[in-house]
Amino acid sequence: MSTAATTELERLLGTKVLTDPDRTGSWSRDQSPLADVGTPLAVVRATSTDDVVATLRVATSFGVPVVTRGAGSGLAGGANASDGCILLSVEGMDEIVEIDPARRTATVQPGVINSALGRAAAEHGLRYTPDPGSRDISSIGGNIATNAGGMTCCKYGVTADHVASLVAVLPDGTVVRTGATTRKNVTGLDLTRLLIGSEGTLAVVVEATVWLKPVSEHESTIVAMFPTVDAAVQAVVATTARTTPSAMELMDRTTIAAVNALTGMGIDAEAEAVLLITCDGPAAATEAVVCEEVASAHGATEVFRTDDRDEGAELMNARRMALPALEKQGSILLDDVGVPVGLLPDMVAAIAKVSAEHDVVVGTFGHAADGNLHPTIIFDPADDAARQRAREAFADIVRAALALGGTVSGEHGIGSLKLPFVTEMYGAAEIALMHRVKAAFDPDGIMNPGRGY
Amino acid sequence: MSTAATTELERLLGTKVLTDPDRTGSWSRDQSPLADVGTPLAVVRATSTDDVVATLRVATSFGVPVVTRGAGSGLAGGANASDGCILLSVEGMDEIVEIDPARRTATVQPGVINSALGRAAAEHGLRYTPDPGSRDISSIGGNIATNAGGMTCCKYGVTADHVASLVAVLPDGTVVRTGATTRKNVTGLDLTRLLIGSEGTLAVVVEATVWLKPVSEHESTIVAMFPTVDAAVQAVVATTARTTPSAMELMDRTTIAAVNALTGMGIDAEAEAVLLITCDGPAAATEAVVCEEVASAHGATEVFRTDDRDEGAELMNARRMALPALEKQGSILLDDVGVPVGLLPDMVAAIAKVSAEHDVVVGTFGHAADGNLHPTIIFDPADDAARQRAREAFADIVRAALALGGTVSGEHGIGSLKLPFVTEMYGAAEIALMHRVKAAFDPDGIMNPGRGY
Numbered sequence: 001m002s003t004a005a006t007t008e009l010e011r012l013l014g015t016k017v018l019t020d021p022d023r024t025g026s027w028s029r030d031q032s033p034l035a036d037v038g039t040p041l042a043v044v045r046a047t048s049t050d051d052v053v054a055t056l057r058v059a060t061s062f063g064v065p066v067v068t069r070g071a072g073s074g075l076a077g078g079a080n081a082s083d084g085c086i087l088l089s090v091e092g093m094d095e096i097v098e099i100d101p102a103r104r105t106a107t108v109q110p111g112v113i114n115s116a117l118g119r120a121a122a123e124h125g126l127r128y129t130p131d132p133g134s135r136d137i138s139s140i141g142g143n144i145a146t147n148a149g150g151m152t153c154c155k156y157g158v159t160a161d162h163v164a165s166l167v168a169v170l171p172d173g174t175v176v177r178t179g180a181t182t183r184k185n186v187t188g189l190d191l192t193r194l195l196i197g198s199e200g201t202l203a204v205v206v207e208a209t210v211w212l213k214p215v216s217e218h219e220s221t222i223v224a225m226f227p228t229v230d231a232a233v234q235a236v237v238a239t240t241a242r243t244t245p246s247a248m249e250l251m252d253r254t255t256i257a258a259v260n261a262l263t264g265m266g267i268d269a270e271a272e273a274v275l276l277i278t279c280d281g282p283a284a285a286t287e288a289v290v291c292e293e294v295a296s297a298h299g300a301t302e303v304f305r306t307d308d309r310d311e312g313a314e315l316m317n318a319r320r321m322a323l324p325a326l327e328k329q330g331s332i333l334l335d336d337v338g339v340p341v342g343l344l345p346d347m348v349a350a351i352a353k354v355s356a357e358h359d360v361v362v363g364t365f366g367h368a369a370d371g372n373l374h375p376t377i378i379f380d381p382a383d384d385a386a387r388q389r390a391r392e393a394f395a396d397i398v399r400a401a402l403a404l405g406g407t408v409s410g411e412h413g414i415g416s417l418k419l420p421f422v423t424e425m426y427g428a429a430e431i432a433l434m435h436r437v438k439a440a441f442d443p444d445g446i447m448n449p450g451r452g453y
Numbered sequence: 454m455s456t457a458a459t460t461e462l463e464r465l466l467g468t469k470v471l472t473d474p475d476r477t478g479s480w481s482r483d484q485s486p487l488a489d490v491g492t493p494l495a496v497v498r499a500t501s502t503d504d505v506v507a508t509l510r511v512a513t514s515f516g517v518p519v520v521t522r523g524a525g526s527g528l529a530g531g532a533n534a535s536d537g538c539i540l541l542s543v544e545g546m547d548e549i550v551e552i553d554p555a556r557r558t559a560t561v562q563p564g565v566i567n568s569a570l571g572r573a574a575a576e577h578g579l580r581y582t583p584d585p586g587s588r589d590i591s592s593i594g595g596n597i598a599t600n601a602g603g604m605t606c607c608k609y610g611v612t613a614d615h616v617a618s619l620v621a622v623l624p625d626g627t628v629v630r631t632g633a634t635t636r637k638n639v640t641g642l643d644l645t646r647l648l649i650g651s652e653g654t655l656a657v658v659v660e661a662t663v664w665l666k667p668v669s670e671h672e673s674t675i676v677a678m679f680p681t682v683d684a685a686v687q688a689v690v691a692t693t694a695r696t697t698p699s700a701m702e703l704m705d706r707t708t709i710a711a712v713n714a715l716t717g718m719g720i721d722a723e724a725e726a727v728l729l730i731t732c733d734g735p736a737a738a739t740e741a742v743v744c745e746e747v748a749s750a751h752g753a754t755e756v757f758r759t760d761d762r763d764e765g766a767e768l769m770n771a772r773r774m775a776l777p778a779l780e781k782q783g784s785i786l787l788d789d790v791g792v793p794v795g796l797l798p799d800m801v802a803a804i805a806k807v808s809a810e811h812d813v814v815v816g817t818f819g820h821a822a823d824g825n826l827h828p829t830i831i832f833d834p835a836d837d838a839a840r841q842r843a844r845e846a847f848a849d850i851v852r853a854a855l856a857l858g859g860t861v862s863g864e865h866g867i868g869s870l871k872l873p874f875v876t877e878m879y880g881a882a883e884i885a886l887m888h889r890v891k892a893a894f895d896p897d898g899i900m901n902p903g904r905g906y
Contacts, residue, residue, distance in 0.1 A: 102795040104694075147639045158637055160646075161614070174882045182791035183823040184611055184863035186600045186650045187871075187878055188906040189887045193613075193646035197639045214694070241557075241667070243735070282696070283736035338635035342555040370636040410637035418640075425640055429627045433893065434642045440889035453641040 005062035006042050009086070012054045018043040027069060027089055028081040033331055033381075034391070035077020035417045040067070040087040047092040049167070049175065049206045056204065057173040059086050065446050066171070068200040070110060070142030073134045075334055076415025078146065078199045078451055088204065090141055096120050097207065105164060105181055107209045110141025117210075126212040129156040132411070133323060144205055147197030149411030151247040151319070154240070154369035155280075156213070158411065160196040167207035168195055171442045181209055194437070199413050199452040202441040216280035219246075220288035221312030224295035225271035225302040229253075229352075229364070232273035233344040235298035236368040239277075240341055243290045246280040248369035249319045254378075255363040258325035259318050267318060268302065275300075275368065276319050278312060322365040323376070329363075331381035333394045334374055337401035338410030341371040350400035351375045358393040360386075372410035399424065414452050422453050458515035459495050462539070465507045471496040480522060480542055481534035486784055486834075487844070488530020488870040493520070493540040500545040502620070502628065502659045509657065510626040512539050518899050519624070521653040523563060523595030526587045528787055529868025531599065531652045531904055541657065543594055549573050550660065558617060558634055560662045563594025570663075579665040582609040585864070586776060594658055600650030602864030604700040604772070607693070607822035608733075609666070611864065613649040620660035621648055624895050634662055647890070652866050653901040655894040669733035672699070673741035674765025677748035678724035678755040682706075682805075682817070685726035686797040688751035689821040692730075693794055696743045699733040701822035702772045708816040708829075711778035712771050720771060721755065728753075728821065729772050731765060775818040776829070782816075784834035786847045787827055790854035791863030794824040803853035804828045811846040813839075825863035852877065867905050875906050 009017045018024050024043045029035075041064060044055045059066045068088045069079040081087045094111035101124040108117060114135040117128045131150035132138055138148065143159045144166070150158075165179035179185060179192035195202055226232040229252050236248055251259065253272050260267055267274060275295065279287035288305055295303050306312050326332055339347045348364065351373075355362040366373035375397050379390040398408055398421050408414065408421045423431060434453045441447070462470045471477050477496045482488075494517060497508045512519045521541045522532040534540045547564035554577040561570060567588040570581045584603035585591055591601065596612045597619070603611075618632035632638060632645035648655055679685035682705050689701055704712065706725045713720055720727060728748065732740035741758055748756050759765050779785055792800045801817065804826075808815040819826035828850050832843040851861055851874045861867065861874045876884060887906045894900070 103793045147643075149637050153637065157614075160643070161610075170882075170886070176883045176886055177880070178883065180791070180860045180878075181793050181858055182825070182860045182863065183794065184602050184606065184791050184820075184825045185860040186864055186866055187861045187875060188867070188884070189654075189890055190600075190613070190646050190650055191883065191886065191890075193643050194890070197643055281736060282739045283734065286735045338633070338637050340556045340634050341636065367637075372635070372637045405634055407633045407635045407638040408640045410635065411639055413639055414641070422640060425633075427630070429623075430629045430631065430644065431641070433623070433629055433644065436893035437642055437644075437647070437890055440886065440893045 005058055005064050008058050009042055009044060009055065012058065013044060013051060016045045016047065016051060024087065027087050030072050030074035030077060030079045032075050032077045032415065032417055034333060035080055035415055037080045038083035038085065040081040041084050043087045043089060045089050045092050049169065052088065052169045052204050052206055053173045053175065055086060055088050056169055056171050059446050060171050060444060063444060063446065065449050067448050068204050070139035070145065071113065071137055073138040074142060074146065074415060075412045076417040078413050078415030080416065093206065099124055101126065103181060104212045105209050106212055107207060108140050109207060110139060110205050112140045114138050114140060114143060121212050122215065125215055127215050128162065128210060129213055130159045130162055133320060140208055141205055144196050144208060145199050146411065146413035149367060149372060151249055151367060153367065154248055155244050155246040160193055162211045163192060163196055163208055164211055165209040166192050166195055166205050168203040168205045170203050171444065171446055199415065200448040201438055201452045202447060218282065218284035219278055219280045219309045219312055220284045220305060220307045221315050222277040222288055222291050223304045223315055224275045224300040225268050226273040226300055229273040229348045230345055231299045232275050233348055233368060235275060235295050236344055237342055238298060239291055239294045240369050242294065243287045245277050245287065245291060245369055247278040247316065249276040250368040251319060251322055251365040252363060254361060255322050255326060255365045258329050258363060259321050262325040262328055263318065263321055265318050271301065276316055278316065319365065326363045326376050326378060330378040333377040333390050335376065335394060335397050336374055336409050336412040337398060337406055338370065338372045339401050339404045339406035341369065343404045344368060344371055346404055347373060347401060351397060354393050354396045354400065358389045360389050360393045370410065416451055458511055458517050461511045462495055462497060462508065465511065466497060466504060469498045469500065469504060477540065480540050483525050483527035483530060483532045485528050485530045485868065485870055487786060488533055488868055490533045491536035491538065493534040494537050496540045496542060498542050498545050502622065505541065505622045505657050505659055506626045506628065508539060508541050509622055509624050512899050513624050513897060516897060516899065518902050520901050521657050523592035523598065524566065524590055526591040527595060527599065527868060528865045529870040531866050531868030533869065543657065544592065546659065552577060554579065556634060557665045558662050559665055560660060561593050562660060563592060563658050565593045567591050567593060567596060574665050575668065578668055580668050581615065581663060582666055583612045583615055586773060593661055597649050597658055597661060598652050599864065599866035602820060602825060604702055604820060606820065607701060608697050608699040613646055615664045616645060616649055616661055617664055618662040619645050619648055619658050621656040621658045623656050624897065624899055652868065652905040654891055654905045655900060671735065671737035672731055672733045672762045672765055673737045673758060673760045674768050675730040675741055675744050676757045676768055677728045677753040678721050679726040679753055682726040682801045683798055684752045685728050686801050686821060688728060688748050689797055690795055691751060692744055692747045693822050695747065696740045698730050698740065698744060698822055700731040700769065702729040703821040704772060704775055704818040705816060707814060708775050708779060708818045711782050711816060712774050715778040715781055716771065716774055718771050724754065729769055731769065772818065779816045779829050779831060783831040786830040786843050788829065788847060788850050789827055789862050789865040790851060790859055791823065791825045792854050792857045792859035794822065796857045797821060797824055799857055800826060800854060804850060807846050807849045807853065811842045813842050813846045823863065869904055
């Protein structure tokens with residue numbers, strides 16, 4: 001049966017189909033070090049909607065599971081090959097179809113890299129605000145599949161808040177168009193939102209029309225050093241109650257040291273935490289003053305501010321280096337928990353407790369103003385006991401977030417890595433309902449089965 | 454069978470069940486004058502989640518359709534009784550369960566009136582921003598069912614953007630809890646968004662946790678008079694390209710005259726259009742100056758501005774009177790189309806053409822900054838030919854919006870009134886998919902059948 005499916009794919013799609021394991025291997029995994037990886041039956045490198053339709057029809061005919069893959073920058077194993085699947089890569093569908101400056105929309109294929117869209121929008125004085133840390137390597141299709149976040153979500157919202165309309169292919173090959181490019185639209189069920197964050201379990205997005213915003217004329221950046229992580233997150237809670245920064249990022253001492261080691265930036269290594277804050281829009285300067293005041297009132301040992309955009313961007317770059325910097329320290333297990341912002345102090349206390357209990361090093365950074373943290377466990381991959389302790393600490397951090405009314409994943413997705421925790425967040429009735437909704441799209445259960453929920 | 458269902462409802466719910474047509478009649482219709490109305494089998498006045506569960510279980514057992522009703526202020530017939538249905542009123546579930554100022558959330562039952570929540574939030578210096586014109590008479594449950602909009606959506610988003618989590622009862626009586634009170638949450642499918650705007654076709658919302666925002670310290674209000682509707686909407690397009698007002702409302706000459714007649718406000722009756730604009734937040738004054746400049750540059754004959762919040766509220770009240778004022782002029786057929794903001798000039802031109810072609814009076818007002826207009830046809834209900842012309846004009850206005858890439862409904866919902874147009878916006882594949890999704894919640898098809906999509 002599998003051979004027949006491969007033969008049919010090759011008949012329809014020729015050299016776009018790869019079956020040699022030496023070649024398919026490089027498409028088989030995302031960037032999550034510990035998620036399971038299988039061996040695909042075939043890789044299809046789609047370059048058009050027709051290719052996607054043909055692939056899904058074959059998959060449906062032969063009952064073969066399909067794993068859709070964008071740029072492969074995922075962190076939860078959601079795009080890893082499963083054994084015997086068709087690995088459908090949409091990386092080659094990377095055309096910016098249209099930028100409409102009057103309507104302030106961009107229409108793109110799923111393989112377009114996030115920052116490439118940003119550059120194209122900038123030519124019209126516009127920006128695409130969702131800015132995951134991976135923006136230089138992640139695709140819009142993957143951003144949609146995970147409902148990706150980023151640094152500016154605290155002011156501008158996540159990927160889902162910027163998608164007007166989608167074109168998607170159902171497993172039987174039917175092409176559907178969802179949503180509208182109006183600011184408000186209540187006609188019918190919101191299929192657009194349903195597809196966003198569905199991690200390839202419903203359909204394959206082949207085109208997206210997203211909202212662009214004008215580039216802000218003003219941007220102020222603040223760097224504030226704190227003697228404790230608790231003081232830093234208390235400042236976050238107080239700041240977000242008074243104003244709306246366009247980014248408010250936390251890095252703890254472990255992360256600071258890693259960033260210094262990688263970049264030689266020389267952030268104060270004695271501080272236990274740093275907040276990197278931006279304010280934009282017409283009130284940027286006023287809002288920045290509030291941020292400075294609150295930081296000082298919460299015991300910041302140093303507060304630096306610049307209204308120079310380039311200097312600010314350089315400072316924020318320290319935060320963008322957090323993950324690559326920590327990756328240099330050993331193997332990492334990156335978490336992505338979210339809690340109500342007011343409970344950040346409880347969450348950082350819980351992380352410290354887990355770190356001590358399991359004797360693991362945790363570098364914590366993240367989107368503090370959203371209550372979305374990335375506690376990152378660093379371990380020696382050659383040490384089996386350390387690996388086991390890392391896994392246990394990872395689970396305890398997720399459970400600590402859930403105990404605070406938080407979420408298993410704020411922006412990376414569930415993939416396979418976090419699947420065991422979904423049943424600890426939602427009840428059986430909610431998960432059964434999700435599976436029934438999935439079946440409305442995918443009655444044969446071939447779309448990324450066993451992932452997401 | 455119907456009698457058996459009634460008997461069972463009465464056994465379980467006693468005097469909460471009404472079957473006397475003299476009494477059920479007043480629960481049988483919303484505020485849409487032309488949508489179909491049937492005779493319910495029974496009205497259930499639920500006061501608890503248990504009542505809703507019991508009602509839905511009986512409905513499922515006996516295969517009786519269920520129409521859920523909040524405050525009955527709908528404008529599309531979505532909560533009108535259908536023949537032989539159980540009309541489930543959740544109006545009595547009107548408790549504000551909790552306001553959490555630290556988390557900035559409110560947890561409410563569905564029958565809570567929008568402005569009652571606003572007043573309760575104000576006691577904590579907070580506000581619930583979704584502000585439909587009906588805020589004094591519409592309930593949060595109904596706002597959720599229709600994904601209601603309002604005046605401040607152009608800056609703050611629609612109802613869906615303010616709902617963190619829902620508790621809903623499925624037709625078989627299962628209670629599900631969706632979402633999380635974190636700013637970001639990508640765990641599982643987005644069932645919260647799916648329920649919002651679903652017009653009672655999936656489940657019954659029995660509790661909602663919504664986001665609150667701090668009250669803005671600053672608010673500036675601008676009134677600008679224009680010699681043509683086109684000049685006014687050209688100003689809207691130009692303003693929204695430069696800044697983000699917290700409201701930007703249009704009224705045409707017909708609407709102005711009606712408001713003057715009702716309120717004696719004395720808005721310039723010679724103007725063809727007025728824009729009522731507010732700016733809030735720390736940059737309110739700066740943004741208001743931009744709005745004034747753009748209005749003048751687009752030929753405004755008079756521009757008035759106040760930074761006094763009370764005076765501003767009084768001016769905006771003129772806009773809130775638009776619908777009641779037009780209702781005094783005859784029977785009305787209120788539309789709710791949305792187009793991309795840049796195409797507003799085309800939409801107002803199309804409305805003028807339809808008005809001339811069908812010889813009908815149309816008063817147009819609406820949320821211009823969102824491209825969401827309410828062209829309102831005024832007709833003599835005693836004149837059959839006029840009624841017919843009104844219906845035809847109504848249809849042509851919807852079709853003009855669709856021809857501009859717009860939507861059948863921006864914020865009122867489809868109900869039964871606009872059902873014929875849904876198939877002109879979405880294709881058969883999209884609508885079939887919506888019905889399969891509905892079946893995932895409602896396999897027997899008893900939830901508000903024949904409404905919404």
